[in-house]
Amino acid sequence: MATTIKIDVVSAEESIFSGEATFIVAPAIMGEVGIYPRHTPMLTSIKPGALRITVADSDEEQLIFVSGGILEVQPGLVTVLADTAIRGHDLDEAKALEAKRIAEETLKSNASEVNYALAQTELAEAIAQLQAISKLRKKVH
């Protein structure tokens, strides 16, 4: 009987983590989910936060910060398709506008809108990072 589950954390730019785990906690969009081996197949989006992986054959808990992405669970395999960028409708829109702006070569853009979206996501990222750090601290003490 399988007591471990394989986990792959990959982003578009690199492979972040790959190994066997006994327990995984992921920040899913509807709330944190805990995954044990032989979990039923599931697919969900994840939001910025910490991924906690209890690595097999050791008491070590691996903390990985992700800026969102997609979580795929199969009975023996968990795949985290991590985003390297913080995503959001507003931000994606802002980036699209920026690309358009370069294309049109207009000199001035509506900077305030872009900055607002950027600040919002920076904040989300900072909060998630802080949470990850505080969790890590708790473990150390």
Added chain:
Amino acid sequence: MAGSKEIRTKIKSVENTRKITKAMEMVAASKMRKAQDRMRAARPYAEKIRNVAAHMSHAEPEYKHPFLIKRSDVKNVGVIVITSDKGLCGGLNTNVLRISVNQMQEWSKSNLGVKVCTIGNKGSSFMSRVNADVKSSLVGLGDAPHIDKLIGPVKIMLDAYVAGEIDQLYIAYNRFINTMKQEPILEQLLPLSGEKLGAPQGQWDYIYEPDAQPIIDDLMVRYIESLIYQAVAENMASEQSARMVAMKAASDNAKTVINDLKLVYNKARQAAITKEISEIVGGAAAVSG
């Protein structure tokens, strides 16, 4: 010694050029290795996301994502042209721009509207020069491509596809084969063909949280982005190796030019000395005689 000073200056200037091309060759060689690593690092993600997308496209028959639907009537096409930001890399950009422009002309002949998205400085300036309908562009990518930067320009094309402004989307870039060989290609991105996704393994469905549709939407966009990222990474590896090869050729050519010039210079010097000696000998003979 007529001309010997000019030749010396010329040799000096060619030597300086050679120093620069040699330095660029070495820089490109070290960047090339990193660019190739990045290209390889991007593969697992693309594979994983393709597996999931393949499964979902079969598991969820009620909802078909627009990216998967083939349109019978094609009126407009979009093309993403990936080039480098900097020049001095041989025929790399010219090749990819040539196949894009040839294809664009063919589309225009068959009365299709063409919309362009450019990634990289060279393509951007070229496309605006030929008055193409540039919808979005991205310049200043740097040495390491970031998906972060690609989201914006790509989104415009994907939105245009979903809104029906374009019915097909292509991508043009240099495929990296090996250090000596890069191949410009033009591929179709959208609509995604079924065989490209492959068939799923087994018959089962996921639990979707919160709902299948938004996850499929997210996944499809990411899949396309990862394909484009892969193309950009390949183009960058191609760029560095093309630059390395081009700079090596330039250094070798400079070396040949220097050798030729040195030969001419030495001949001129020799001739001057011979002339001087014969003048002295002639003078002495006249005095003593």
